[in-house]
Amino acid sequence: MTLGPLFFAAPAALFALLALPALFFLLRATPPAPQKVMFPPLRILLGIRTEEEAKRRAPLWLVLLRAFAAALAILGFARPSLAPEAIAANAGAGPTLIVIDDGWPSAPFWPAAKAAAESAIAEAERTNQSVALLRTTPDRTPPGAADLVAAADARARLSRLDPLPWRPDRAVALKRLEATPGRFARVLWIADGVNDDGGEAFAQALMARGPVTVRLPPRTARAVVGASANAEGIDASVRRAPGAGNVGAIAAETLEGRALGAIEFRFGPGAETATASIKLPPEIAARAARVRIVGETSAGAVRLLPAGSGRALVGLATETAQSQPLLSELHYVERAIQPFATPRRGSVRQLIDQNAQAVILPDASRLSPPERAALEQWIDKGGLLVRFAGPRLANDADDLLPVRLRPGSRTLGGALAWEKPQALQAFAQDSPFFGLTPPPDVAVRRQVLAEPASEREARVWARLADGAPVVTAAPRGKGLVVLFHVTAGPEWSDLALSGLYVEMLKRTLAFAGRANNAAEGADASGPYLPERLLDGFGALRAPDVDAQMIQPQAFAKAVASPATPPGLYARTGGIADSIDTVQADEAMNALALPAGVTRAGLDASRTRPMGGALLGFAIFVLAIDLLVALMLAGKLPDFRRSATAAAVFLAFALIANDAHAQPAPDPAAEMSLAYIVTGDARSDRISKAGLDALATELRNRTAVEPAATRGVDPARDDLSPYPLIYWRAPDTPTRLSDAALANLDRYMRLGGMLFLDTRDSGRAPGPQRPAAILLQGLDAPPLELVGGQHVLTKAFYLLRSFPGRFPNGRIYAETPASAAARDGVAALMVGDGDWAGAWGAEGGVDERQREMSLRFGINLVMIALTGNYKADQVHIPALLDRLGQSPDAERRR
């Protein structure tokens, strides 16, 4: 039902308005219920007549307010909506044609596009007209007609519609339009604003069917047209149609969507393409799986970087026996090559089958004859074999080596050798390592020696200081065999521990490029299978069950289309590749429209439902009514005063909220002392002053340089950045909230140290002690009294007692047995000396006492930072005594 610009979806509810007058009289007749009071001197009260008492009815304005609320609620239940278009719309009766571009360029503003279609459908529903919904993007079905359906059906169809990850095709749209018969009273084209071939022709065809309105997005989509990983990071280029935004940001992400880096890009005036490079270390760049425009959700705004693209696949021939990972030789190799290559472990046979471009063979690997034959054949075809020496090779050399080896190995240094461990010579000019500087501290302690005669056959890439070759290489067939004369791990030399190792392997594996030819034509001829496909919004999803595999020939030429949807593909042998949504040379122009179509923005007015707002307002009015009723009944103590109080409280709450919303610096960036904010302002101030003073002394006297003291709220803050948290009991201790207790428990478990200062020295124990209240519910470990042998007495200063503001402060610390998992370092200490008060010189502490308490504080921080290593000092007197060197022993003599 329409009433001016208002449309009621449930007009039947409006009949309830007829009942309003009855409600009015009912409300008028019923006064608010009085409060009942027993009152003995009623006899005195009986005769009194006040003017108010005469009015037995509710005041008129209150009744009017209630009736108003009821009317609002009735209107709200009638589900009205404000549709200004309803008046503006041409009254011409007839079906509506909604054309919607559902390609990826619509994805960034898809909700707005859908809402525009929705409002057109709603309008058709109002006028009881049928609707035809015509999509312009091809799918796998042949283009068919757009059926005329009822509005509700059209709405259901619309709700199922999602953008497809390729561009609309106007030719397909034209075919669909031609299959749709008849004329339309209105034609609405929700366009993506990007021109495709035949856009104008399509618009002409639409105009032949009825008056056309084109809704254009405020900003057209942009696309990443190229992205590549290189040594510096990731380069990307972005293209736009005129009308898109000038500035944006691109981000590189892993496959899981974790951002690795981002950079801003900026289009020059009138430029269609912008480039940007995200600077990333190669090992990070290697993990990038896609580049996307930040904040733009469309398939075109995503560029996939298939795993391993631009990186050599390096096979690591696994040792026969699986040893511990950190002792495995290959561990060092794997870590070294990860930044620039994709390592894969397996047997030699598997590695060759997977088209490894290089194979690294550690000493421990033994080759079976067929494996050896396959390997030789692979090298001859252009493979790169990198070998490392070791005890096995020293004793049992084969001939798959660049040089002939002398049996046994040469040991440099050690008790039985004359020679010292040797460093590497500077690399010769013809060595591929030329340009690298061997660090002087890389020493080779053992190596295998080449027969001097065979040195001439091979090329020596690196030598020791005395000229003995360390890395040799020799071509074999089209391939290359490289031998490191030391182990892959640090057993024989320091090479594996130095950065030089990484660089040397990088330059060695650069020769793997030649092996690409070798890999070609092997058995990498299978079709490409879709692994994960992009949807229109640029998210990767598992492919549909009917996703097709693509033959390699077709794959090379594939562009995003229904038959070849964009996404990640893989073929047998682990080769990954992708089909991109946007081609590198794809043009993006503004949509050209013929004269005679009405243009409108997508964000123009649309139907606004008002039911919720009306109901909300009705509830608001009823809430006011409730307040008024309470006031009339005298149940509100003093409205004005409490209102002021509420306003003040609200203001404070807002200010407090604001204060907390300010961005805090990262607490983990610096070491700082922390105290627990108890809410007792005075006590917190003393805590802060005390810790500040302690921090100053720490900076003056020790290597500990704490940053500014921080107050932490255990219920809200992350406690893990703080090595020590000082907790000064407030004047009125209360049990902490469960969240705070859980957080403190976690803090203590993770190795933090919580120091609770109850500052009730000398007071009688009992259930009302602050410690008992504060630690209630905390998973507190067993405590024991700290004695003279505790590490607390010797962590930095030697102390006999721990005076705080109270001279005889006692401390209870977690028992060593309970703290065994943390090397005996207590997670919880409870003391009663009010140390913060002494540190901050609160309440007349003399200098000497303050000095002693500061010493205690320094010891405390030392334990929190260094643990129990000073605890060993406990044994020093005994050790010295046993050695007869203790001062006491001297004196005794």
Place this chain on the structure above:
Amino acid sequence: MTRDASQLRAEAENLAGFLPGVLLEARKLAAAAPGVHGRRRAGPGEAFWQFRDHRPEDGAKLVDWRRSARGDRLYVREREKEAAQTALFWIDPDAGFDWSSGGAWPTKKRRALSICLALSILFTRGGERVGVLGGTPPRTGARAVDRIAEELARARIAKPPTPASRSAVIYASDFYASPDEWRDRLRAASSAGATGALLMIADPAEEDFPFRGRTLFQEPGGAKRNALFGRAEAARDEYARRLAAHRAAMREVAAAHGFIAVLHRTDRSAAPTLSMLVSALGERR
């Protein structure tokens, strides 16, 4: 019959619960009160007052030989004059009297009990007899207090009878009944020779009328009378005026028949009221 028995029993248990507290309060009050002193002149009594010289008209019978033997002169032992009197108490059994407006204050009846018992402690200390108006005959001695405590708390004497002659009667009530009713009652009492005090006990809510908003006032005790006010605060001034007039009328009735009227609020301390009563009653005798 059974209903009566069980009701009595419930009441007794209720009494056993609060009576010791009231007695304790009363003892504390009495300890702090100025107390009833002797007549401060020689007369028939128990306590020694003074020795005086023997006069010829005294005769040999009055000589205090024990004192006289210590010297040459003859002495007579004089005792302090004691006027043993009867004090009778009546506490209003009305439901509206056993009422308090808030948890912080005792009910008016309980406060009345405290004051009456404190008075009776002081009186028995002075050797006077105490009793309940319309109850068992008055007694003297320390045990009398315990006895009348129970009797007072349990008594349900709606219409106090006219007292016997020469007794002090303490009426404790809120005195919201009409002054005419009391005029008759006090006239009968004073013509019988009794004197005494009206202990007017008021709850702070009755004095200050702190009610606001739409309020229905009901009478305690299940009476059907009630009063509804749209804005109770509007009735406050008129109520205060009427209450003051009522109190003035009561005081006038009391004064006309030789009774004093003392107003006590349950939110105030009972001690000043007690000392006021003690001095006023002491003067009358």
